[in-house]
Amino acid sequence: MNISVVDVNDVSKTYNHGRVQALRNVSLNVEQAAFIALAGPSGSGKTTLLNLIGALDIPDEGSIRVAGQSLSELNDKQRTALRRERIGFVFQQFNLVPVLTAAENVALPLEILPHISATERRQRYMEILKRVGLEGMEHRLPTQLSGGQQQRIAVARALVKNPPLVLADEPTANLDGTTGMAIVDLMNQMREELGVSFVFASHDPRLLERVDTVIEMVDGCVQP
Amino acid sequence: MRTTLIAMRLAIRNLRRHKRRTTLTVTGLTLGLIVMIVAYAMLDGLTDQGLDSFVLYETAHLRGYPPGYLDDDIYRSLDRLFDNADSLSQSIADELGVQTTVRLNIPGQLIVGREEAFVEIVGVDPIRDRDVFATLDKISDGEGFGAVEGMLIGRKLAKDMGLAVGDRATIFARSAPGAYNSRRLPVIGILSTGNPKVDGMSVYLTLTDAQQLALVENAANELAVLSGRRKDTDRLRETLLENGSDLEWQTWEEAAGGFLFMMQFRRITFGVIVLILAMIAAVAVSNTMIMAVHERTREIGALRAMGFERSMIGHLFLFEGISIGLISGFAAIIIGGLVVLWLNNVGISIAAYDDIQTGLPISTAFYPSLHLANLVSALIFGLALTALASLAAVNRAQRGEVVRALREGQL
Numbered sequence: 267m268n269i270s271v272v273d274v275n276d277v278s279k280t281y282n283h284g285r286v287q288a289l290r291n292v293s294l295n296v297e298q299a300a301f302i303a304l305a306g307p308s309g310s311g312k313t314t315l316l317n318l319i320g321a322l323d324i325p326d327e328g329s330i331r332v333a334g335q336s337l338s339e340l341n342d343k344q345r346t347a348l349r350r351e352r353i354g355f356v357f358q359q360f361n362l363v364p365v366l367t368a369a370e371n372v373a374l375p376l377e378i379l380p381h382i383s384a385t386e387r388r389q390r391y392m393e394i395l396k397r398v399g400l401e402g403m404e405h406r407l408p409t410q411l412s413g414g415q416q417q418r419i420a421v422a423r424a425l426v427k428n429p430p431l432v433l434a435d436e437p438t439a440n441l442d443g444t445t446g447m448a449i450v451d452l453m454n455q456m457r458e459e460l461g462v463s464f465v466f467a468s469h470d471p472r473l474l475e476r477v478d479t480v481i482e483m484v485d486g487c488v489q490p
Numbered sequence: 491m492r493t494t495l496i497a498m499r500l501a502i503r504n505l506r507r508h509k510r511r512t513t514l515t516v517t518g519l520t521l522g523l524i525v526m527i528v529a530y531a532m533l534d535g536l537t538d539q540g541l542d543s544f545v546l547y548e549t550a551h552l553r554g555y556p557p558g559y560l561d562d563d564i565y566r567s568l569d570r571l572f573d574n575a576d577s578l579s580q581s582i583a584d585e586l587g588v589q590t591t592v593r594l595n596i597p598g599q600l601i602v603g604r605e606e607a608f609v610e611i612v613g614v615d616p617i618r619d620r621d622v623f624a625t626l627d628k629i630s631d632g633e634g635f636g637a638v639e640g641m642l643i644g645r646k647l648a649k650d651m652g653l654a655v656g657d658r659a660t661i662f663a664r665s666a667p668g669a670y671n672s673r674r675l676p677v678i679g680i681l682s683t684g685n686p687k688v689d690g691m692s693v694y695l696t697l698t699d700a701q702q703l704a705l706v707e708n709a710a711n712e713l714a715v716l717s718g719r720r721k722d723t724d725r726l727r728e729t730l731l732e733n734g735s736d737l738e739w740q741t742w743e744e745a746a747g748g749f750l751f752m753m754q755f756r757r758i759t760f761g762v763i764v765l766i767l768a769m770i771a772a773v774a775v776s777n778t779m780i781m782a783v784h785e786r787t788r789e790i791g792a793l794r795a796m797g798f799e800r801s802m803i804g805h806l807f808l809f810e811g812i813s814i815g816l817i818s819g820f821a822a823i824i825i826g827g828l829v830v831l832w833l834n835n836v837g838i839s840i841a842a843y844d845d846i847q848t849g850l851p852i853s854t855a856f857y858p859s860l861h862l863a864n865l866v867s868a869l870i871f872g873l874a875l876t877a878l879a880s881l882a883a884v885n886r887a888q889r890g891e892v893v894r895a896l897r898e899g900q901l
Contacts (some may be wrong), residue, residue: 378493
């Protein structure tokens with residue numbers, strides 16, 4: 267039986283007091299271990315949908331369930347807790363904390379989770395660093411790493427808390443072609459090994475070739 | 491607790507990352523706090539030394555006068571006297587276990603050739619006065635009362651009148667019966683106490699010589715008391731009044747009221763200056779912190795997306811601000827403390843103001859006092875200032891929306 271990780275139902279979103287319609291009646295289902303991309307031109311609503319699924323924003327209409335929890339029933343604190351425990355994020359600009367080493371960046375999501383001992387924390391971040399191929403680089407600062415290595419750190423940071431869902435907004439946009447595809451392959455490998463669902467927002471054709479499902483978006487609507 | 495540690499770690503590392511900015515902010519704040527420490531040490535030094543000067547040379551701890559004496563014009567000080575001064579002084583000393591002495595204060599003039607100066611002629615008991623006052627121990631030239639009859643005069647008065655040890659001068663005053671009387675005596679010693687009143691306008695005679703000048707016998711108009719501790723003075727006065735003393739008693743604190751008021755006024759004035767400096771420093775710290783928030787907007791967005799609470803984000807910047815205060819506070823304590831210790835060792839000369847009425851009971855030099863309370867206050871002040879100055883940045887950092895922070899790099 268397929269388990270639904272994300273269930274988006276008839277969601278709409280406007281900005282600028284209703285003047286900009288970002289999403290119109292979007293429905294979407296993401297199953298466990300899915301590898302899905304939201305595609306479309308700039309302004310099509312990919313990132314808005316990703317933000318809504320990631321509990322970073324609130325829809326004007328419709329409902330979203332993530333990992334069994336209805337986002338509309340959660341307040342700001344509870345949405346934060348959901349992100350902390352159940353969702354990993356990968357950003358276009360990596361957004362690593364520049365004053366922390368690679369290992370500290372990866373360990374950061376674990377540090378704000380309760381009931382994880384220092385030993386377990388170390389075990390988990392070392393394991394994930396090994397998985398993303400950055401063993402031996404744990405003491406380097408982000409500025410001492412290449413773009414590809416930084417994005418690997420970002421992927422490791424998203425995965426270290428074993429979330430059921432990782433959302434990646436244009437993860438290859440700041441990387442050259444080879445490095446970008448290596449990152450996508452890495453995430454695909456993680457999906458297979460850990461059973462994590464990945465949802466991308468991207469218009470990178472090479473990434474779109476590698477995902478299981480591509481959902482086309484135009485003017486805030488999902489194309490059939 | 492763990493999130494607090496994360497916030498502290500990030501705060502320290504971010505301060506180290508922006509070394510130049512941190513150094514500038516910390517330097518500015520440290521200098522401000524050093525000024526605060528040194529200035530309050532100077533005020534404390536002046537106050538402490540001023541009060542010591544009052545007690546040692548003018549007021550003792552408690553002084554008794556004939557009733558109405560303190561309300562009278564100073565030129566009528568011989569109108570109110572108490573008899574049997576020696577026995578009264580001795581009985582109080584025996585009764586209360588304190589040091590006592592009597593003095594006869596006479597307003598008069600010192601005349602040398604055509605020069606004349608209004609002075610206070612003070613008749614003192616050469617032996618007992620030393621138990622209460624330090625004046626007779628401060629002879630810088632010549633000698634004290636002994637075999638040779640004569641007068642002791644203050645350093646500045648001697649300079650102004652062109653007098654040296656061995657020179658003769660005339661003292662002239664109205665006697666108790668009303669007739670004017672004068673005596674021509676040699677200067678046997680020069681007093682250098684650092685107290686402007688003693689050094690600049692006082693002539694000391696033995697009590698016997700002063701009584702002869704005032705044409706009184708065994709009478710005085712001041713009974714000075716020195717108790718074990720300065721703070722026991724009020725209780726001592728109560729005991730004296732309970733025991734039936736009919737003298738009018740004035741404590742050192744009352745006598746130094748004008749000086750204490752002046753020092754309090756200076757403290758308040760300086761407090762206002764400190765507040766103005768603090769506001770400037772607060773603007774600088776606030777600016778630094780707001781810049782930090784602006785520069786790290788995407789980082790804030792990423793942390794919020796990762797699950798950092800708004801309050802955790804606020805703590806990051808609050809700790810960063812407080813760390814600036816903490817570093818500045820400790821630096822100011824060390825540097826300011828050393829500056830005060832050095833000044834305490836070498837002193838700050840005010841001899842150049844010898845001819846100016848400063849209102850201070852000190853005329854040569856003063857020594858700033860290093861009080862632990864001032865150092866702790868500077869640290870707390872620095873912490874409170876930076877915490878308050880960080881609030882705008884904290885509010886901005888934790889108020890912003892994640893989506894906007896990530897997409898536009900704005901909060």
